[in-house]
Amino acid sequence: MAPKLPGLVKGLGVTLRTMMKPAVTVQYTGPHGKEREDPPARARGVIALKEENCTVCMLCARQCPDWCIYIEGHKDKAPPRREGGKPRSIQYLDRFDIDYGLCMYCGICVEVCPFDALFWSPEFEYSEPRIADLLHDKTRLGEWMEGVPEPQALEVGALAKKGGKK
Amino acid sequence: MAVNVTDRQRSAYIAAQAADARVNVELEAEGMTLNIGPQHPATHGTLRIVVRLDGEQVLWAEPVAGYMHRGYEKLTEVRTYPQITTLVNRIDWLGSFCNEVPFILAAEKLMDVEAPPRAQWIRCILFELGRIANLILFLGDMGVQLGALTPVFFAFRDREHVLNLIESATGGRFHPNFDRIGGLKEDFPKGWIDETKGVLKKVVGFCDEIETLLMGNEIFERRTRGIGVIPPHVAMEYGLSGANARASGIDFDLRRDEASPLPWDKCDFKVWTHPDGDSFARYWVRLQEVRESAKIVRQLLEGIPSGAIQAKVPRIIKVPAGEAWVHTENPLGEMGYYVVSQGGLGPFRCKIRTPSFSNVSITPWLLRGVFVPDVITILASLYFILGDIDR
Numbered sequence: 001m002a003p004k005l006p007g008l009v010k011g012l013g014v015t016l017r018t019m020m021k022p023a024v025t026v027q028y029t030g031p032h033g034k035e036r037e038d039p040p041a042r043a044r045g046v047i048a049l050k051e052e053n054c055t056v057c058m059l060c061a062r063q064c065p066d067w068c069i070y071i072e073g074h075k076d077k078a079p080p081r082r083e084g085g086k087p088r089s090i091q092y093l094d095r096f097d098i099d100y101g102l103c104m105y106c107g108i109c110v111e112v113c114p115f116d117a118l119f120w121s122p123e124f125e126y127s128e129p130r131i132a133d134l135l136h137d138k139t140r141l142g143e144w145m146e147g148v149p150e151p152q153a154l155e156v157g158a159l160a161k162k163g164g165k166k
Numbered sequence: 167m168a169v170n171v172t173d174r175q176r177s178a179y180i181a182a183q184a185a186d187a188r189v190n191v192e193l194e195a196e197g198m199t200l201n202i203g204p205q206h207p208a209t210h211g212t213l214r215i216v217v218r219l220d221g222e223q224v225l226w227a228e229p230v231a232g233y234m235h236r237g238y239e240k241l242t243e244v245r246t247y248p249q250i251t252t253l254v255n256r257i258d259w260l261g262s263f264c265n266e267v268p269f270i271l272a273a274e275k276l277m278d279v280e281a282p283p284r285a286q287w288i289r290c291i292l293f294e295l296g297r298i299a300n301l302i303l304f305l306g307d308m309g310v311q312l313g314a315l316t317p318v319f320f321a322f323r324d325r326e327h328v329l330n331l332i333e334s335a336t337g338g339r340f341h342p343n344f345d346r347i348g349g350l351k352e353d354f355p356k357g358w359i360d361e362t363k364g365v366l367k368k369v370v371g372f373c374d375e376i377e378t379l380l381m382g383n384e385i386f387e388r389r390t391r392g393i394g395v396i397p398p399h400v401a402m403e404y405g406l407s408g409a410n411a412r413a414s415g416i417d418f419d420l421r422r423d424e425a426s427p428l429p430w431d432k433c434d435f436k437v438w439t440h441p442d443g444d445s446f447a448r449y450w451v452r453l454q455e456v457r458e459s460a461k462i463v464r465q466l467l468e469g470i471p472s473g474a475i476q477a478k479v480p481r482i483i484k485v486p487a488g489e490a491w492v493h494t495e496n497p498l499g500e501m502g503y504y505v506v507s508q509g510g511l512g513p514f515r516c517k518i519r520t521p522s523f524s525n526v527s528i529t530p531w532l533l534r535g536v537f538v539p540d541v542i543t544i545l546a547s548l549y550f551i552l553g554d555i556d557r
Contacts, residue, residue, distance in 0.1 A: 007382035014379050015316050024323050040334035042355065065249040106252035106343050111351070120337065157284070157472030158353035 041149040043122040044105045046136075048144035049096055053117035056091040060109035060118060068102035069109060070095060096138040101131050121147035197225055202541065204233045213552055215529065217541065224541060227533035229526050234556040242516040247273055247347060247483050250512070255341040257520060258554040261300035261497040263292045263332070266345040269516075271427060272492040272505045273347050276485045280427060285349040285475040290428040291362075291466050292332065292344065293494075294459045298369055299328040300497035301456045304549050305376050308449055311546035312389055317379055324372040327365045334358065347483055349476030359467050366460045373457050381450075390446035394532055394544035397443060404531070405524040408499025410548060413451045414443035420495035428494075433465045445547035452549070484511060498522050498554055522554035 026035050039045060056073030072095040077087045110118045121144045128134055197220035204214040212233035218226040238257065242250050254269050255262040267289055274280065281289070306321020329339045335354050336342035344351050380386045396406070401414040411418050419437040421430040438454040440447035487509040493502030499521025506515040525548050532548075533541055 007384050007386070011316075011379045011383055014375055018320070024326075040330070040337075040355075042335070042337040042352075043333055044337045063246075063249070065245060065252060104252055105338065105341070106249070107337065107351075108248060108252070153356040154352075155354035155356055155358050157470065159472075159474045 039122040039124065041122060041152050042120070043124075044107055044120050045122040045124040046100075046120075046126060046144050046147075047098055047103075047110060047141065048119045048121045048148050049138055049141035050117050050119065050145055051093060051096070051138055051142055053115045054093050054096065055115055055117075056093050057114065059112045059114065063108050063112045065106060065108065066102050066104060068099040070097040070099070093138065096141060098136050098141060100126070100134040100136060119145065119148040121145075122149065123147040197221070200538075204230075213526070213550070213555065215533075215541070215545070217533065217538075219538065222537045224533050224536050224538070227530050227541075229529045231523070231526070231555050234552050236553075236557065238557045239516055239518055242513055244512065246511040247485060247513075250516075251345055252341065252343045254518070255338075255343055256553060257518065257557045258300070258496065258498060258501075258522070258551045259340055260303055260551060261296035262338075262340055263296040263336070263342045263344065264300075264494070264496045265501065266342070267293055267428070268492045268494045268496075268501055269503045269505070270345045270347055271494075272490040272503045273483075273485055274427075275490040275492060276488050276505065276507055277347065277479070277483075278486075279348045279477050279479055281349045281477055282474045283429075283471045284353075284473045285477075286427055287429055287466055287470045288350055288354065288475065289345065290430065291463055291470075292335065292342070293428065294463045294466070295328055295332055295362075297459050297497040298456055298463075299325050299332065301452050301459075302328070302369070302372065304452055305373075305449070305456065308546050309380055309386075311542050312386060314380070314383075314386070317376055320372065320375060320379070324368055327368055331358070331362055331365055334361075346476070348479040349474075353475050359470070362463065362467060366464055369460050370457060373453060373460075377453065381453075387446065389540075389543055390449060390547065391442075391444060393445045393540050394536065394547060395442070395444045396528065396532060400528070400531065401443070404528040406499070406528060407521050407524065408495070408497070409448055409451045409455060410499065410525050412437065412439045413447035415439050415441045420493060420500060424493075426494065429466065430462070432469070433462045435462050445543050448547040448549070482511070484509065485513070493519065496521060498549065498551060499525060518557055520554045520557055522550035522552075523557075526550050526555055 026037050028034070028036060056071060058071055061067070061069040061071050071093070073091045073093050075089055076092050078090045080087050107120065110120055123144060126134075197218050200217050200219055202215040202217060204212040214230040214233060216228045216230060217224050236256070238253055241253060245253065250269065251266045254265045257265045302321050302325045306318035309315070309317030332342060333339045335358055336344040336351070338344075396410070396414045398414045398416050401411050401416060406414070407418065417437060417439050420426075421435075422437055425431070435458045438451050438458070440451050485507040487507055489504070489506050491502060491504045493500050500519070501521055502519040504517040504519070505513050508514040529545070529548070532544060536544065
């Protein structure tokens with residue numbers, strides 16, 4: 001039977017042992033340059049817009065809980081698909097803004113989009129000194145498409161998605 | 167030079183003097199009023215507690231809630247069901263996923279749909295991980311309230327592993343918004359289960375470490391043993407739930423006592439109680455709970471069934487008229503939703519029963535007669551989240 005150590009000494013022993021271990025934190029910015037931990041592929045960092053897929057259906061703007069998506073579009077004639085056919089009329093996207101000062105990062109817009117025009121990107125470095133600059137327009141949202149990861153493989157036992165790559 | 171004083175001025179002066187005298191007498195007789203909060207480092211947010219002191223002793227205490235009221239019960243009436251899960255995430259922000267589950271279960275009960283078994287198991291796993299993330303922070307934070315800084319750093323270090331797991335599965339560290347009516351948003355990514363098994367080892371290691379750090383410590387024991395004792399009948403009267411009730415010897419755990427679609431009944435775990443009812447007992451019960459949660463997650467990971475994670479539900483969710491009440495054992499205690507639907511896109515009324523609100527209601531009874539330094543310990547050991555009080 002070991003003699004009963006006072007609790008303080010026992011506690012300090014734990015502290016000492018941990019002191020010898022390397023630090024678990026990462027030096028994000030500072031004299032040693034820039035290190036960063038990449039968030040997982042599913043992380044909801046920023047919403048990217050694939051402009052050519054958007055049909056200005058306004059579903060995302062309507063479903064957004066805090067109405068931070070602003071969409072404007074107009075209808076116009078487009079050349080016919082087949083030669084000699086009638087000119088089609090399609091919707092053109094004029095404005096697609098997301099106000100990240102309001103966004104709650106719930107992901108409802110990405111989920112409801114029926115034409116796969118919105119994606120989550122794990123990118124997170126877009127803080128701004130002025131809150132008005134958090135309003136990203138459609139070119140800025142289009143640039144985020146670079147960071148969108150490929151669809152991930154799922155855990156064993158999961159049902160494969162319909163039409164999705166395995 | 168003589169000053170002309172009217173009768174009116176003279177009587178006003180006399181009245182002012184009398185009022186001053188009255189205030190002085192009051193101060194002497196009933197002590198000093200002290201506001202703890204609304205901005206105070208020892209309360210986890212904006213809870214204000216007004217205490218009346220006689221020297222170092224508390225004569226009377228009253229919690230003032232509402233500094234962070236966000237009106238979620240009212241907001242749910244103007245939001246659709248999928249939008250509400252993202253709101254209720256923010257009620258108890260340390261164990262967010264646990265807030266979604268009872269609401270979704272209530273909606274599923276009204277719609278009469280049931281999520282497939284795999285979805286229920288994943289829900290249960292994430293629920294318990296949320297509990298671990300929540301309670302680990304308490305285990306470290308209790309040390310800070312007593313002046314020990316090391317435990318909180320250990321707690322933040324090991325909570326990060328759990329939060330990383332939740333993030334890689336759901337996409338959100340704090341606000342998963344992962345639960346859907348009739349299932350879940352997505353399945354786990356590849357390799358998640360193995361990763362989780364590794365993290366559970368770290369969680370259990372953290373429990374052992376914090377036990378050596380704090381449990382045998384003389385300062386910790388003397389500042390918590392016998393302080394803030396809640397007898398079982400008082401705990402019952404004030405509607406305490408969760409670890410606060412179990413620390414008073416009330417054997418009450420909804421995971422075990424209530425039939426739930428979540429597979430808690432398929433796991434083998436022990437509900438710990440403590441007969442003392444003091445601050446130490448509340449700490450000890452929560453420490454054991456983290457271990458039990460780790461045990462539950464390990465068992466669930468072993469037996470997770472394969473298959474679909476989403477039942478068939480219409481694309482636009484309309485919940486049929488009716489009323490449903492679902493409550494679960496959340497990290498802080500019993501949390502429940504009473505959803506009244508009139509067949510629309512959103513609920514007609516939603517009553518949210520949060521554990522912290524009831525747990526904090528005992529403070530006027532509990533703080534009477536204690537000393538000022540113990541106020542902080544007792545509040546810390548009751549463990550409330552401000553968003554959970556005010557919602």
